Amino acid sequence: xxxxxxxxxxxxxxxxxxxxxxxAIATVGEWQWTEAARLVRECGGRLVALWGSDRRDLDEDDxxxxxxxxxxxxxxxxxxxxxxxxxxxxxxxxxxxxxxAPATRMQRALxxxxxxxxxxxxxxxxxxxxxxxxxGTHPLRRxxxxxxxxxxxxxxxxxxxxxxxxxxxxxxxxxxxGIIEPGHFRFSIVGEKVLRLEERLGxxxxxxxxxxxxxxxxxxxRLAGRVSGDSTVAFAWAYAQAAESLLGVxxxxxxxxxxxxxxxxxxxxxxxxxxxxxxxxxxxAFALAQFMRLKEDWVRLSAEIFGHRLLMDRIVPGxxxxxxxxxxAERLVGxxxxxxxxxxxxxHIFEEHAGLQDRFFTTGRVTPxxxxxxxxxxLAARASGQxxxxxxxxxxxxxxxxGTRKAVQSQGDVAARVNVRFEELLESLRLVRAIAVGTPxxxxxxxxxxxxxxxxxxxxxEGWRGEVxxxxxAGEGGRIxxxxxxxPSWQNWPVLEHxxxxxxxxxxxxxxxxxxxxxxxxxx
Amino acid sequence: xxxxxxxxxxxxxxxxxxxxxxxxxxxxAPEIQDEVLRLLGRALTIRQVDAGSCNGCELEIHAxxxxxxxxxGLGIKFVASPRHADMLLVTGPVAKNMERALRIAWEATPDxxxxxxxxxxxxxxxxxxxxxxxxxxxxxxxxxxxAVPGCPPAPIAILxxxxxxxxxxxxxxxxx
Numbered sequence: 101x102x103x104x105x106x107x108x109x110x111x112x113x114x115x116x117x118x119x120x121x122x123x124a125i126a127t128v129g130e131w132q133w134t135e136a137a138r139l140v141r142e143c144g145g146r147l148v149a150l151w152g153s154d155r156r157d158l159d160e161d162d163x164x165x166x167x168x169x170x171x172x173x174x175x176x177x178x179x180x181x182x183x184x185x186x187x188x189x190x191x192x193x194x195x196x197x198x199x200x201a202p203a204t205r206m207q208r209a210l211x212x213x214x215x216x217x218x219x220x221x222x223x224x225x226x227x228x229x230x231x232x233x234x235x236g237t238h239p240l241r242r243x244x245x246x247x248x249x250x251x252x253x254x255x256x257x258x259x260x261x262x263x264x265x266x267x268x269x270x271x272x273x274x275x276x277x278g279i280i281e282p283g284h285f286r287f288s289i290v291g292e293k294v295l296r297l298e299e300r301l302g303x304x305x306x307x308x309x310x311x312x313x314x315x316x317x318x319x320x321x322r323l324a325g326r327v328s329g330d331s332t333v334a335f336a337w338a339y340a341q342a343a344e345s346l347l348g349v350x351x352x353x354x355x356x357x358x359x360x361x362x363x364x365x366x367x368x369x370x371x372x373x374x375x376x377x378x379x380x381x382x383x384x385a386f387a388l389a390q391f392m393r394l395k396e397d398w399v400r401l402s403a404e405i406f407g408h409r410l411l412m413d414r415i416v417p418g419x420x421x422x423x424x425x426x427x428x429a430e431r432l433v434g435x436x437x438x439x440x441x442x443x444x445x446x447x448h449i450f451e452e453h454a455g456l457q458d459r460f461f462t463t464g465r466v467t468p469x470x471x472x473x474x475x476x477x478x479l480a481a482r483a484s485g486q487x488x489x490x491x492x493x494x495x496x497x498x499x500x501x502x503g504t505r506k507a508v509q510s511q512g513d514v515a516a517r518v519n520v521r522f523e524e525l526l527e528s529l530r531l532v533r534a535i536a537v538g539t540p541x542x543x544x545x546x547x548x549x550x551x552x553x554x555x556x557x558x559x560x561x562e563g564w565r566g567e568v569x570x571x572x573x574a575g576e577g578g579r580i581x582x583x584x585x586x587x588p589s590w591q592n593w594p595v596l597e598h599x600x601x602x603x604x605x606x607x608x609x610x611x612x613x614x615x616x617x618x619x620x621x622x623x624x
Numbered sequence: 625x626x627x628x629x630x631x632x633x634x635x636x637x638x639x640x641x642x643x644x645x646x647x648x649x650x651x652x653a654p655e656i657q658d659e660v661l662r663l664l665g666r667a668l669t670i671r672q673v674d675a676g677s678c679n680g681c682e683l684e685i686h687a688x689x690x691x692x693x694x695x696x697g698l699g700i701k702f703v704a705s706p707r708h709a710d711m712l713l714v715t716g717p718v719a720k721n722m723e724r725a726l727r728i729a730w731e732a733t734p735d736x737x738x739x740x741x742x743x744x745x746x747x748x749x750x751x752x753x754x755x756x757x758x759x760x761x762x763x764x765x766x767x768x769x770x771a772v773p774g775c776p777p778a779p780i781a782i783l784x785x786x787x788x789x790x791x792x793x794x795x796x797x798x799x800x
Contacts, residue, residue, distance in 0.1 A: 232720035232757050239756050246756040252720045274725045277704035279672045279685050282722060303721045304676045307757035323751050329680025329776065373686065386628055392690035393638060399687070409778060410680055449627050620678045623719075 107173070107180050109139050114180075117558050118345045120496035122178030125556065130194060133184045137171065137199045145175035146475055146488070147200035148560075149569050149586035150207065152214035154241045156188055167216045169193045170584070171203075172569060178494060179560055181571070186216050195220040202475040202591040213240040213309070228302040228623065231255040239310050262288035262296050270605065274303045281619035285608075292604045297597045305623040312583035317343050317551040317572065318417050320580050324570060325412050327585045328621030333359075333366040334563025335570070335585065335621075336415040341559025342572035342583075343417035347549055355419035355546075357498045357539040361432075362411045362420075364528040364535065367564040368439075369398050369410075371525040374616050378518055379450065381610040382459035390446055394439055401435050419545030424536075432536040436529045443529070447522050460515035464599040464611030467512055474598065477591040478566015480615050483520045484512035490562035502534040517614040524564075551578045565589065565618065587621030639694035643784040645791035651741075651768045667699045668790055671709035671733065675726045675765075676719030676758065680776040681743040685713065688779040700786065706730070711738040711789065713782075714766070716746035718759040730766045738789045741768045742782055744775040751775075 106114050112126035128136060140147075149172045156165035166185040173180045186193050195218040196203040207218040208227035215238035217224065226235075231254040233239060239246070262269075267290055274282035284300040308327060312320055324339030325332040337359050344351060351359075372395040379387020399409040406414050406422040414422040424432070450456055466476060468485030476484055487508045491499045507523035509516035551574035559570045566588030575581030596615050600608055672685055689695055689702065703709050706729045718726060730739070741762035744750035749760030762768050772785035 230721040244756070249756060252723060254721075254724055274722065275673055275729055279674075279682055279689075279702060281674050281677070281679055281682065282725065303725070304674070304719050305721055305757050306676050306717055306719045306752045307755040308752070310757075311752060311755060326678040326680065326751055326775075329678040330683060332678075332680065373683070386632070389691055390631065390635065392687070393635065393692070396687055396690050396692050403778075410683065410776070412680070412775065445627070445631060449631065452627065618679065620676075623721075 106177060107136055107139050107175060108143060108177075110136055112136070112182075117181070117556065118348060119341055119558055119560065121490065121494035121560050123181070123558050123560070124178070125181040125183060127183045127185065130184065133171075133182060134194045136173070136180075136182045137196050140173040140175055140180070141199045143175055145173050146477065147196065147202055148172040148174050148179065148567060149571075149584065149590070150196065150203055150210060151571070151584040151586075152210045152216050152240070153573070153582045154214060155185070157242050164189050167191060167214060169210065169216060170571070171196060172571070172586075174488070174567070179558065181558070191216040192219040194218070197221055197223075200475055201473065201594065205594065206590060212238070214238055215241060225258055226255065228305045229255075230302055232305070239307060257300055259286050259298055259300070260296070264290075266290050267295060283619050287605060287608070289605060292606070294600050294603055294605060294608070297600045297608075299593055299597060301593065301619060302623050304620050308585065308624040309583060312580045313575075315580055316578045317346060317574055317580055318548055318578075320572070320583060321416050322413055324583075324585060325415075327624070328587055328589075328618040329410060329412075330370055330618065331366070331563045331565060331568060331587070331621065332410055332412045333362045333415060334561045334568045336413070337363060338559035338561040338568045338570040339572070339585075340415050340417045341561065342557040342570040343548075344557065345559065346555045346557025346572050346574055347417070347551055349418065349546055349548060351419045352543045352546055353497065353540050354542040355544050356496075357535055358420045358422065358424075358544065359415050360498050361532060361535040361539070362406070362414060363561070363563070364531045365398070365402055366411060367528045368525060368532065369395055369402075370564045370616075371521045371528070372398060374613065375446075375518065375521055375525070377613050378514070378610065379456065381613050382456050384453065384456055387446065387450070390442075394442055397435070398439065401431065405432070416545070418548045419543070421545070423544050429536040429539075433533045436532045436536075440526060440529045443522070443525060450518070457515065459607070459610060460518055461513060463514040463607050464603060464614060465511070465513045466595055466599050468510055470598060471512065471595070474595045475591050476595045478588040479520055479524070479564065480517060480592050480595070481566070482507055483509045483516035485510040488567075490560060490567055498535060498538065502531060502538060504531060514610055514614040553581075563588070565616070566592070585624065587618050589617040589619075589622040592617050593622060638691045639697065640692050642693075642698055642787065643780055645788040646784050647788060647791070649770045649772060649785050649788050651763065651771050668711060668786070669701050669703045669709050670711045670713050670786070671703055671706045671729065672713045672715075673726055673729050674715050675722045675762065676717050676752075677715035677743065677745060681715040681746070684776045684779050684782060685715075685742070688782055693779055693783060695783070706732040707734065709733050709737070711740060711786070712766075713740050713742055713786070714746055714762045715742045716760070716762045717749045717752045717754075718762055718765045720757050720759060723759055723765055726765055738770075739766055739768045740785050740789050741771040742785070743777060744773055747771040747773050
């Protein structure tokens with residue numbers, strides 16, 4: 101495997117970033133910033149994340165102190181991070197949303213948090229700033245003063261209005277009619293058909309990235325594991341990778357296998373829950389009862405063996421804080437077989453159920469072409485013909501030993517997303533068995549050296565929803581200077597707006613569930 | 625259809641007995657009179673509000689609705705509107721962007737009402753604490769009757785907190 105990744109056709113001063121996948125970073129000028137984006141787009145690469153940071157305190161002597169904006173791209177060669185320094189006197193950078201649709205909201209969030217703007221962007225409405233902090237202040241700036249904030253005054257939001265005969269609006273949320281995270285959906289409809297859906301998110305913004313600055317590099321995993329509770333393993337693992345990459349250490353082999361075991365257990369738990377909920381949203385309550393029972397069995401064994409139902413705080417920088425013995429391996433294998441038999445039976449029931457299939461087929465369709473254009477990622481993208489999966493694209497231990505089969509469908513509707521879940525669920529059950537019996541003996545943790553100020557690390561993990569990226573920078577005294585955490589929901593929320601067009605309002609919950617995106621992971 | 629029936633029969637009943645109330649979880653003296661609680665305790669409707677959680681608590685509240693906990697068998701039901709609810713089950717920390725919505729939901733819940741804060745963040749702000757974007761504990765925003773610690777608390781602990789809130793008297797472990 102090559103040690104570095106680079107964008108073909110553009111000579112840049114790449115600095116490799118240690119990690120399981122090939123990763124590199126390069127500092128560029130404005131022309132190269134745009135050119136890099138264009139070349140990535142041309143070779144079929146994707147924008148993984150976009151974030152900013154305040155560097156003004158690092159070059160006090162300079163006349164023109166700087167911010168930095170980073171774009172992380174995935175191409176065949178690996179992960180390429182392009183860094184552009186943005187002077188304080190002119191705090192803007194060239195817009196990327198023309199080349200990568202998902203950049204739009206990331207750029208709006210970046211402005212809210214850091215105060216540097218995308219030059220030429222058409223949508224500049226606030227995104228995460230609802231009024232908790234006033235216009236003109238930016239929480240991720242070093243000189244942001246949280247102690248002197250005025251009272252929380254909610255600001256109006258400029259929704260796009262759809263005009264025409266018989267068009268009316270249905271506003272939904274932020275509190276939804278169920279046990280769901282909060283967000284606002286504005287439907288413009290005619291009769292029961294959706295003409296347009298506009299999302300407004302950011303309600304559960306709780307200052308995660310600023311909060312990271314209060315922890316040291318070895319401590320940050322607990323916060324990372326709570327970016328999105330349903331992906332706690334994926335985020336904790338990506339964080340641990342980033343910390344290890346930054347500190348220049350490698351986890352022991354046994355820890356890698358146990359981490360993978362937990363990641364697959366998290367995937368199984370979420371797919372079981374989603375399949376039940378999808379059946380329920382199509383009026384098959386039986387499916388919810390059955391799948392939720394299986395999920396409960398599943399998480400109870402996780403609690404018994406690893407000490408936590410959702411596996412929070414088990415993955416730590418340097419290794420894992422959990423282990424299992426031969427008797428427990430046997431139970432993991434036994435449970436996996438038992439659940440597989442039940443899942444296969446339930447899949448038969450799904451497939452033979454005319455009412456269910458009628459609701460699933462052609463509903464909430466995202467064609468492969470639309471998926472490519474809009475930058476759909478993860479599980480939803482694999483249901484729309486996009487065959488990216490970090491576990492197979494840049495395989496590391498233990499995937500190199502046990503392999504993994506990618507689940508790809510092309511019709512892009514709810515049925516396809518259900519099928520991908522079934523396929524991945526069955527494959528993950530196999531992986532759980534393979535890891536339970538194949539995990540090598542040895543230590544579970546390694547010692548961590550002190551973090552050098554300015555050191556950078558990155559972690560990149562295929563969670564159940566899609567790719568999770570953590571980029572970590574150390575500051576003075578081992579503290580975290582900047583930690584950017586990216587959930588694939590950033591890419592997929594805007595695609596949901598397209599998926600519902602032309603569908604009927606009552607199918608929205610079903611379509612929404614088939615994506616099952618994170619609010620917390622997005623709002624940060 | 626035959627497959628569905630076969631699966632239901634094969635599964636059988638999996639429900640487990642409910643926990644007892646735990647008065648140490650109580651945050652303040654009950655405002656609701658015993659008689660009302662005895663009635664409420666037999667048919668309790670709950671509106672869940674995520675005021676800023678990481679969604680870990682939501683996973684466990686969902687799990688509480690699975691067959692093992694037989695919630696509806698205890699007369700407890702989650703409802704879609706705070707206007708139909710006797711209790712708000714709130715997860716936190718309270719994001720500042722959710723503060724107003726939480727207050728509105730609380731005001732829309734008819735009196736007498738109960739509030740149960742769920743999870744470490746709902747109890748004290750948890751790992752997120754109080755910040756420019758977070759108000760921390762639910763009790764910083766609305767009055768809380770019972771707070772359930774844990775990150776996230778297991779379904780059985782959440783149920784214990786709910787049953788404590790509707791238990792008839794301080795110091796008495798009676799469930800509904």
